[in-house]
Amino acid sequence: MQRRSRSGGRSHRKKAVAVGHLVGTSKYNVRREAMGSARTFDSKPRLSISAADFLPAERSLDSLQQAAETCRGCELYKNATQTVFGEGASNARIVMVGEQPGDVEDRQGHPFVGPAGRLLDRALSDVEIRRKDVYITNAVKHFKWIQRGKRRMHQRPLIRQVIACKPWLRAELLVIRPAVVVCLGATAAQAMLGRVILISKERGKLLRNQSGDTICVTIHPSAILRLREESQREREYQRLLSDIRVVSDYLDNPTAQ
Numbered sequence: 266m267q268r269r270s271r272s273g274g275r276s277h278r279k280k281a282v283a284v285g286h287l288v289g290t291s292k293y294n295v296r297r298e299a300m301g302s303a304r305t306f307d308s309k310p311r312l313s314i315s316a317a318d319f320l321p322a323e324r325s326l327d328s329l330q331q332a333a334e335t336c337r338g339c340e341l342y343k344n345a346t347q348t349v350f351g352e353g354a355s356n357a358r359i360v361m362v363g364e365q366p367g368d369v370e371d372r373q374g375h376p377f378v379g380p381a382g383r384l385l386d387r388a389l390s391d392v393e394i395r396r397k398d399v400y401i402t403n404a405v406k407h408f409k410w411i412q413r414g415k416r417r418m419h420q421r422p423l424i425r426q427v428i429a430c431k432p433w434l435r436a437e438l439l440v441i442r443p444a445v446v447v448c449l450g451a452t453a454a455q456a457m458l459g460r461v462i463l464i465s466k467e468r469g470k471l472l473r474n475q476s477g478d479t480i481c482v483t484i485h486p487s488a489i490l491r492l493r494e495e496s497q498r499e500r501e502y503q504r505l506l507s508d509i510r511v512v513s514d515y516l517d518n519p520t521a522q
């Protein structure tokens with residue numbers, strides 16, 4: 266068996282601390298938190314700073330939203346205009362989770378109000394779900410971006426940033442207690458399921474995570490908008506509708522699943 270040198274172990278540990286800002290844990294544990302259940306996401310050892318340090322004692326959607334405005338659980342607040350918290354019915358049976366606010370959302374302070382939000386509105390209307398009956402949020406509450414010329418281009422959040430932000434999502438779900446959580450895209454799915462998933466393989470199915478949430482994974486509307494061909498966009502849009510119909514069928518008849 267190959268033995269790891271002492272110095273190798275130390276440098277590994279040093280790197281883990283640098284990557285995860287960890288206290289009393291290792292890079293392996295960060296991965297476990299990323300891949301594991303909500304228990305591993307939410308329990309110690311955890312990141313030294315995360316949104317958990319900013320949660321209010323009293324948990325309503327209003328108090329959570331207010332507290333999230335001053336969250337410094339990771340560095341993403343530094344370049345964003347504001348926190349974009351979830352919005353919608355506090356008794357929603359469906360919670361939809363995207364990745365993070367986009368450029369328009371960051372400026373306006375509301376989730377899914379840009380082009381992807383308009384496509385989602387159209388999809389909800391096509392399957393006869395009223396947006397006001399749904400709670401819509403993101404796995405990460407601040408816009409992560411990079412300047413390209415005059416444009417602020419979206420950047421995918423790192424897994425440690427998703428983990429740092431997860432306490433807000435968990436708190437929203439604990440207040441709302443929805444029947445189903447719809448994950449729009451891989452980042453939301455990873456946040457909810459605690460593992461990397463292939464959207465193409467798992468979309469449109471009802472899944473369970475270790476917290477007992479019922480989850481349906483589908484594509485993020487912005488991924489549809491990025492497709493070049495109109496025919497491709499239409500095909501993917503129809504698949505999005507079909508995934509959301511799985512959710513509405515389940516709500517109509519939960520025991521049939």
Ligand code: SF4
Nearest residue numbers: 336338339406407430
């Ligand atoms: S992205 Fe989430 S954890 Fe990071 S600062 Fe914003 S609200 Fe806090």
